[in-house]
Amino acid sequence: MFYDPRSEEHGLAHSPWTALVVPRPIGWISSLSADGTANLAPYSFFNAVSGVPPFVMFSSAGRKDSQSNIEETGEFVVNMAVADLKDALNISSAPFAPGIDEFERAGLEKAACRNVRVPRVAASPVALECVLNRVVPLTARDGTKVRSEVIFGEVVGIHIADEVIVDGMLDITRIRPLSRLGYMDYAITDDVFSMARPVLEE
Template identity: 50%
Template sequence: MIFYEPGRHKDQGFRHDPFKAFVSPRPIGWISTVDADGRTNLAPYSFFNAMSFLPPVVVFGTGTKPDGSPKDSQRNVEATGEFVCNIVSEALKEQMNETSAHLPHGDDEMAKAGLRGAACQKVRPLRVAAAPVALECRYLETVKLPSWNEPAGNYAIFGEVIGVHVDPAIVEDGLVDVTRYRPVSRLGYFDYATVTEVFQMMRPD
């Protein structure tokens, strides 16, 4: 076995720290928010997952700008108390990647990527109309995480899911079929993957 301490991967011949390759695949939280003036922001986060079921809670992790100031998603969520997590299908992978570009504050990544927004039921941010699933979320809290690059920081942002939009085309016999929309996940480096097949295992008890 190869052993290395985080941050010292090159001692063992790794060109880049493979941590994110190990913790994979990771679902992508495509987070849409609005600022205090109602301007839309859309950005993908690969540090994202569901944390509980009753009630459903999701979390996404974000860094800051080099000077420690928050990125637009964090700023908007904390200011408005709302966000939407759009699930990325394989058909939307290029648009998702387009929205990862760093645009000036106030610019609309959704429009720039050629995406149409749709109104939500319980929150103000638009959802991505073409997304197969969109989770309307109420902001819960922000947890500050350690940082090796201060003043830049790392934060985990939690939200409770209070509404769900589902494309009926991905539902069969009352169950969601992920192979119908092939959710995109992040691996290590610049690698991605999609879900193309599934298998079942029942719990022993």
């Protein structure tokens, strides 16, 4: 099949779009409102975009509490979503009203960060402390403003649980990160293999 998403219907029972770019890492974003209320929400349009220095990005379809908080305070934390926390992550995805602390609703303990005021998920084995770099609005080719805006953050602190480090490297099978698939589907990374990059002879 083929369809042009700008002008044609896909003809399927559900839109295939989010099932076409998979698996996607989940940015479990914690933030603080200006009055100090914690917020926690998962975003599946998320990724790392730079290595040195490290940067991350996530996008929000429509302005949500996370984006408003980050623009107000300039800080956020990316907590790694893992298999053991999947139920809490799902609870935090609910459309709670502003001013509700999703940490409390999901039964999650907060842990303090070093370089930002925003708390992290204590049970998550990896957390990235971030400061806001910029927010980029998106505009379609025809000039239409897109609902989604992209939030870029510079990573200024990294927390890694000691128990997931083996021989100086992260053991993904101990972390078991969650990823987002299409529709209401998720995957757990616990089947890992390695491949050496090819070396070209001159």
